[in-house]
Amino acid sequence: xxxTIIAIATLLFSVFSFLFFELKIKKQEKILNxxxxxxxxEAEQDKLYAHLSIDTYWRDKGTLYLIVDNRGPSDAxxxxxxxxxxxxxxxxxxxxxxxxxxxxxxxxxxxxxxxxNEMPEKARIQxxxxxxxxxxxxxxxxxxxxx
Numbered sequence: 001x002x003x004t005i006i007a008i009a010t011l012l013f014s015v016f017s018f019l020f021f022e023l024k025i026k027k028q029e030k031i032l033n034x035x036x037x038x039x040x041x042e043a044e045q046d047k048l049y050a051h052l053s054i055d056t057y058w059r060d061k062g063t064l065y066l067i068v069d070n071r072g073p074s075d076a077x078x079x080x081x082x083x084x085x086x087x088x089x090x091x092x093x094x095x096x097x098x099x100x101x102x103x104x105x106x107x108x109x110x111x112x113x114x115x116x117n118e119m120p121e122k123a124r125i126q127x128x129x130x131x132x133x134x135x136x137x138x139x140x141x142x143x144x145x146x147x
């Protein structure tokens with residue numbers, strides 16, 4: 001009788017242990033699957049974004065370019081640049097060039113800035129654009145001007 005009770009208790013403990021660990025594994029699989037699904041959705045969403053970076057480039061002593069580089073997987077549309085420093089004349093001649101209709105993925109746009117005496121060492125600008133995510137993005141950037 002005692003051996004039968006011990007055998008039944010052992011069997012019940014084994015079944016309970018199996019079910020407990022089975023449920024734990026199922027829960028971990030669900031967490032992992034949810035994580036993979038979220039990671040996939042994020043990667044798919046990221047394909048819709050344009051990532052713009054801004055830099056300056058001196059071609060020669062009298063020619064300064066603003067480079068708007070699109071490093072994202074999406075094209076950038078309606079790219080506009082707003083000069084946040086009111087006393088800077090760097091962007092005075094750019095009004096006819098803006099907004100830039102499209103900067104393709106992996107491409108860049110060169111905009112010639114106004115070169116003048118006593119230019120600032122840096123300028124604050126605001127860049128706005130749209131992309132395939134159908135969102136409007138805005139970034140404030142300080143560009144450094146080395147003459």
